[in-house]
Amino acid sequence: MQGLEITVLLGLAMLVGTVLAPRLRVATPLVLLVIGLALGFIPELRAIELPPETVLLLFLPVMLFREAWTTSLRSVRRSLRYIIPMSTLLVVASAFAVAGVATWMGVPWEAALVLGAAVAPPDATAVAALGRLLPAKTFMKLKAESLTNDGTALVLYAIAVALLLGDQITPLQITGMVLLSYLGGAAAGIAVAVLAFFALRRMQSTLTINLTLVLVPFVAFLIAELIEASGVLAVVFAGLIVAWVSPRITTAISRRAADATWPFGVYLLNGALFVLIGLEVQLVLHEISPSEIGILLLVTVAAWLALGVVRYLFQWLFSPFSRPPAGSSRSLRHRSRVVSTVAGFRGAVSLAIALSVPTVTAAGEPVPGRDAVVFVTAGVIVLTLLVQGPLLPVVIRWAKLPSDDAAVEEYELAERAISGAALASLDDLAAEHGVSDRVRDRARREGYERLELANARAVARQRAAEERDLAELDASLDDDAPSTMGPVPPGAAEDDARSGPKPASANTASGSPTSVPSGTGDGPFASGPLEMIAVSDDIDVTQRSPLLRHKEAQRLRLAILDRKREVLLRLRREGTIDDLVARKILAGLDLEEIRARGADKAVE
Numbered sequence: 001m002q003g004l005e006i007t008v009l010l011g012l013a014m015l016v017g018t019v020l021a022p023r024l025r026v027a028t029p030l031v032l033l034v035i036g037l038a039l040g041f042i043p044e045l046r047a048i049e050l051p052p053e054t055v056l057l058l059f060l061p062v063m064l065f066r067e068a069w070t071t072s073l074r075s076v077r078r079s080l081r082y083i084i085p086m087s088t089l090l091v092v093a094s095a096f097a098v099a100g101v102a103t104w105m106g107v108p109w110e111a112a113l114v115l116g117a118a119v120a121p122p123d124a125t126a127v128a129a130l131g132r133l134l135p136a137k138t139f140m141k142l143k144a145e146s147l148t149n150d151g152t153a154l155v156l157y158a159i160a161v162a163l164l165l166g167d168q169i170t171p172l173q174i175t176g177m178v179l180l181s182y183l184g185g186a187a188a189g190i191a192v193a194v195l196a197f198f199a200l201r202r203m204q205s206t207l208t209i210n211l212t213l214v215l216v217p218f219v220a221f222l223i224a225e226l227i228e229a230s231g232v233l234a235v236v237f238a239g240l241i242v243a244w245v246s247p248r249i250t251t252a253i254s255r256r257a258a259d260a261t262w263p264f265g266v267y268l269l270n271g272a273l274f275v276l277i278g279l280e281v282q283l284v285l286h287e288i289s290p291s292e293i294g295i296l297l298l299v300t301v302a303a304w305l306a307l308g309v310v311r312y313l314f315q316w317l318f319s320p321f322s323r324p325p326a327g328s329s330r331s332l333r334h335r336s337r338v339v340s341t342v343a344g345f346r347g348a349v350s351l352a353i354a355l356s357v358p359t360v361t362a363a364g365e366p367v368p369g370r371d372a373v374v375f376v377t378a379g380v381i382v383l384t385l386l387v388q389g390p391l392l393p394v395v396i397r398w399a400k401l402p403s404d405d406a407a408v409e410e411y412e413l414a415e416r417a418i419s420g421a422a423l424a425s426l427d428d429l430a431a432e433h434g435v436s437d438r439v440r441d442r443a444r445r446e447g448y449e450r451l452e453l454a455n456a457r458a459v460a461r462q463r464a465a466e467e468r469d470l471a472e473l474d475a476s477l478d479d480d481a482p483s484t485m486g487p488v489p490p491g492a493a494e495d496d497a498r499s500g501p502k503p504a505s506a507n508t509a510s511g512s513p514t515s516v517p518s519g520t521g522d523g524p525f526a527s528g529p530l531e532m533i534a535v536s537d538d539i540d541v542t543q544r545s546p547l548l549r550h551k552e553a554q555r556l557r558l559a560i561l562d563r564k565r566e567v568l569l570r571l572r573r574e575g576t577i578d579d580l581v582a583r584k585i586l587a588g589l590d591l592e593e594i595r596a597r598g599a600d601k602a603v604e
Contacts, residue, residue, distance in 0.1 A: 006048060013039065014271040029129045029274045030389050033382065036278020040285075048279050057221070059269050059348055061235050065217035066266045067124045068147060068239025072579040074572075075140040076240070082141055087121075087149035090314045094120040095156050097310045098303045102376070105299050110164040111369025117156035118354045118377045119303060121149040123347030125270055130389045131343050133396050135404040138336070142343055150232040150349050155181045157353050164369075165361050184229025189237025192220040196242055201249040209254040210261070216242060232349070244579070247569060252590035259587060273348055274385075280351065281378045288371055296372055300379035307380070312341045335399035342395045346384045350377050403468075408461060410577040414585055415454045417571060418564040423447045429559045439552045443560065557596045561589050 013035045021028040039045050076083065095116030102112035124146035131139050155177050162169050196216050203209050217235045224234035246255065288296065315337045354377035357370045423444065430440040565586065572582040 009039075009045070010272045010275055013275045014268070017271065017275075027130050027389055028271070029126070030385055032271050032274035033278050033385050036275040037281060037382075038278070039275070040279050040282020045279060048276070048283075057218075059273050060232065060352065061217035061221045062214075062269055063125045063266055063273075063348065064147065064232060064235045065239040066262055067128055067143065068236045069243040069262075070128075070580070071143055071147065071240065071243075072140050073240055073244055074575055074578050075137070076144045079141045079144060083144050083148060085318055086145045086314075088152050090311065091120045091149050091152040092156065093314055094307055094310050095153070097306045101302045101306045102299050105302060106295060107299060107372055108369045110160065111367075111373055113160035114157060114164055114357055114369075115303065115354075115373045115376055117153050117160050118350050118373065119307060119346055119380045120156070121153040121346075121349055122146045122344040123349050125273075126345035126347035126385065127343060129270060130345055130385070130392060133393055134339065134343060135401050136407050137404055138339065138343075138401070142340065147236045148233065151181050151185055151230040152178075153349065153353065154230055154232065157356075161357065164367060165358065180228060181230040182233065184227050185224050185231065185233030186237050188224040188227065188229055188231075189220050189234035189239075190241065192216060192223060192234070193238045193241035193245075196238070197245055197249060200246075204251060206251065206254040206257050209250050210258055213242070213258060243583075247565065247582075247586055252593040255587070255590050256594065277347075277351060277378065277381055280355075280374075281382060284371065284375045284378055288375055292372075296375050297379070299372070300376045300383065303376055304380050304383045307344065307346075308341050311344050312337055315340060332401070336401065339392075339395055339399050339401065342388050342392050344384070345388060346377075346381045350381055354378070405465065407578060407581055410581045411584065412454060412458045412461070414568060414571055414577045414581060416451065416458070418567045418585070419447060419451045419454060421567040422560045422563050423451065425563055426560070429563065430556060433552075433555045433559055435552045435556045436549070439549055439556060443553070443556055447560075554596055554598075558593065561593050561596065565589055 014032065017028055017032040017035050021031045024031065095113070097116070098119055099109070099112040099116035102115055103109050107115065122142070122145065124143055127139075127142050127146045131142060134142070155174075158177060159169055159174060193216070196212060199212055200209060203212065216238050220234040220238040221231035224231040250258075285293070319333065319337075354374045357373055358367055359370060361367055426440060426444055426447065429435075430437075430443075568577075568582055568585055568589070571577045572579060
């Protein structure tokens with residue numbers, strides 16, 4: 001098929017999957033995978049073969065960069081005790097367990113080790129797509145693990161391929177490969193992030209800023225590959241660093257544009273990848289002789305079960321060396337391990353590793369076991385997505401993990417903190433920017449209204465949390481009422497907030513009434529045709545015009561937003577609030593800044 005036909009086919013498949021998934025109440029990636037499997041029954045479509053370079057160079061850099069961008073750096077630092085062993089020792093244990101099972105079932109040892117390296121690491125994009133129901137801390141730990149474990153898997157893959165091709169690998173060479181993979185990948189990512197920092201801080205155009213951000217993951221991946229280091233780790237390091245410094249070196253308009261375009265682009269790539277995985281399974285299935293399919297299906301199921309067993313046992317054996325959450329019981333830790341085991345999805349990285357296995361040796365002979373590696377890897381991916389994906393919500397409900405309200409509490413804390421800081425510095429900001437008392441007082445009223453609204457939301461959320469705890473207690477006593485899971489988002493208590501403290505009335509401002517125009521704009525006078533109502537005869541013609549007051553209000557509003565942003569980034573730097581909480585509030589401040597600057601300056 002031609003490239004245009006394939007593009008249209010993928011687009012239609014994603015459209016159908018996106019429409020069907022909500023109706024079927026199934027995760028979209030699962031529907032797309034099934035659509036790919038169904039399309040594979042058409043002989044012409046089975047000719048679509050996915051080159052490994054397509055996954056490695058087109059899909060992975062963008063998707064991993066986005067996942068790193070939306071990962072909390074604070075959570076990564078606090079979970080290193082969990083992430084380091086899970087992304088290194090567990091990957092090695094999983095790879096050798098799968099290799100042992102496959103060898104016992106008749107797969108050559110060298111090919112079995114390649115298979116183990118391919119299916120050992122959970123995939124970050126699959127975890128992000130299917131693990132949204134997890135508590136925030138659990139989800140972020142799994143995501144961070146999935147972002148960092150690929151380096152270990154790629155080193156194992158390089159060793160296994162060398163053995164498969166008949167090369168000799170010494171322990172010293174293995175040590176060098178591990179160090180180069182991790183240290184080289186980290187160095188490449190940091191170097192690219194530093195270059196991006198100095199480039200972005202000199203840019204003001206939205207277009208050039210976002211073009212630079214698009215280039216960052218590809219450049220990081222390329223540099224790492226040139227030095228034979230881990231391109232995956234390079235992209236992850238670059239994404240984490242650039243996301244941290246982005247609020248200080250990019251503009252509000254560019255950040256809003258990036259927040260609108262990146263998720264859509266990643267969704268397209270991710271959706272196309274799941275459809276292509278389904279097609280790849282059918283392609284490999286028809287290339288293997290029928291006599292081998294039965295045993296390979298058994299190997300696939302055995303490898304999938306081995307991955308789950310090893311993951312659970314590793315967490316159980318490693319638990320004495322970890323730091324369990326305060327107040328957690330043995331039963332809760334067991335349920336958490338089960339949830340983490342079910343959430344270990346495989347995806348793009350595993351497929352890319354399997355497809356990267358050479359087809360012929362240096363002597364020109366076919367590589368033994370390559371078809372088996374690709375088939376079993378694709379089968380394990382399908383099983384993790386089609387079995388563990390629908391099973392995960394059931395397991396989460398069974399586990400009854402404690403709700404995680406930390407993000408909501410930090411959001412409310414940050415909102416009150418930045419609003420209070422802005423009010424405290426209002427007089428200084430007004431004097432610095434030459435703002436009249438009338439404009440300053442109006443800004444103070446609006447600030448107090450915002451602060452009162454934030455306090456009312458916090459009170460409403462606490463009330464809802466108390467009611468939820470009481471409902472859960474009643475359910476545990478009566479055993480007939482389902483408990484409510486999950487935190488209440490800040491906006492969900494809007495209605496309750498109306499019954500809380502009322503904001504100050506705008507009519508309490510000091511000063512005599514003044515004449516105002518009536519028009520079709522916003523506000524209490526937004527009715528009827530545009531006209532000028534009666535004015536006072538003793539008006540002072542030297543007073544500031546509405547246009548000047550508007551410019552003063554604009555300058556003051558921008559200064560207040562800068563002050564809020566400064567306090568917000570300080571709270572993030574000190575670790576008081578999480579990166580993702582700061583990014584959510586920053587998005588609101590960016591939107592306010594764009595509105596304050598006006599439509600004429602909203603486009604660059």
